[in-house]
Amino acid sequence: MKKISFLFLILFPFLVFAQNEKIFERLSAIEDNNGKIWYNIDGYSISKEVFNSEFNEKGLKKLYRKHAITNEDQKIKNDSIIINNLHVLKEKKISDSLIEKNSYYFLENPNKSTTLIWFGKTGDSDLSLEQTLVNLIIENKIPKENFKSMNIEILDFAGRPIDLGKNNCYWTFLNTVQCPDYGEMNWSIHKSLVNAKQSIKNQLLLTLSRKSGKIDSEEWVDVEFEGVSTKAKKIIYSFKGIKSLITKIYGGNTLTIYYVADKVRDKYISCVLSFWNDEASSTGLSPLLDKIMSLK
The missing domain is CATH 3.40.1000 (Protein Transport Mog1p; Chain A)
Structure with missing residues (x-):
């Protein structure tokens, strides 16, 4: 049993690396002139934006209002995210056969400001992919090669x-x-x-x-x-x-x-x-x- 556990510990970093490599093969990113970063993968539209609002009740309320998040929307800490956070999932019915899903990850920065990573998609969402990407973004692990230029000649x-x-x-x-x-x-x-x-x-x-x-x-x-x-x-x-x-x-x-x-x-x-x-x-x-x- 110890040998199996030891082997898994050796292989685990390589398994994670391979998984991330597959994600990077599909991921596109771009930074706009305002410092906001956009990502695209698997039909998702994703953005990352840093706000001066503090990660506390008062500061988060401002961001909730900005993104039409109400008291009725559940705010849940996601333990799979490597830093303190609150996750909000909002669904909107487009038609009988189509649901729009918006996933908001409010993250506490070391200086107590707030980063918001938003995922938007119509149809089924992929929570595992979202969590993996949020952690990669937090750790600044998105390769430079994935970023596109604003100039598209x-x-x-x-x-x-x-x-x-x-x-x-x-x-x-x-x-x-x-x-x-x-x-x-x-x-x-x-x-x-x-x-x-x-x-x-x-x-x-x-x-x-x-x-x-x-x-x-x-x-x-x-x-x-x-x-x-x-x-x-x-x-x-x-x-x-x-x-x-x-x-x-x-x-x-x-x-x-x-x-x-x-x-x-x-x-x-x-x-x-x-x-x-x-x-x-x-x-x-x-x-x-x-x-x-x-x-x-």
């Missing part, structure tokens, strides 16, 4: 550099790129293909739940996505009311959206790509989408 798309040139492309969120007159896309890298497909299904359900417009058409189409032959869900979305008038002023009146998930370069990728009808090129896609996929 050259975009690292899941391991492949894509030249976007000087097309005024910019981040609207981490792993969400918008290029005026060229199109927009968001993506995430997942631990499995099942996870990636569920992510695009959730994004489609989110689109369907919106009241600002309607689906004009919906179909599965054959595409070549990053060199992989696969299928994508294609929808044509049109806006209603005031938003419809605004979109016409700017040129487009319908949005074409593709939802695709597959294994690319040994990575499981979910990706949503869209463009306005007036941005389409001769290929049937927009210039940004042309760099990622083609219609078959």
Whole structure:
């Protein structure tokens, strides 16, 4: 028994390292101009922000109000987190088939100020992944290689550099790129293909739940996505009311959206790509989408 325990103690650090390596293969990070850090993994949007508010009842109340956390929301200490903390989980029903989950980790810093790490996701959450990432962030163990540049003339798309040139492309969120007159896309890298497909299904359900417009058409189409032959869900979305008038002023009146998930370069990728009808090129896609996929 002692030999088994000793062997486990020897192997445990290597097991932890291997687990973290898998996470780092899927994790993207970026620091904005205000010092706030954003992360993306497995369909999660994550942020880390440091506040001057003290980690006490008075200071935390300010942060609770800022994030619409009420007295009814449970604040629980998570013993898996390596420093003093309070964890709050809030759920919001988007539709009968979709739940939005927001997970807040309030952390006590050595100087008694407060760090907030937020996880946002539609669909099922992964508490184990959240806890692991929180501890890695606390210990400053996220490799520099995982951080993206605010300048995206050259975009690292899941391991492949894509030249976007000087097309005024910019981040609207981490792993969400918008290029005026060229199109927009968001993506995430997942631990499995099942996870990636569920992510695009959730994004489609989110689109369907919106009241600002309607689906004009919906179909599965054959595409070549990053060199992989696969299928994508294609929808044509049109806006209603005031938003419809605004979109016409700017040129487009319908949005074409593709939802695709597959294994690319040994990575499981979910990706949503869209463009306005007036941005389409001769290929049937927009210039940004042309760099990622083609219609078959």
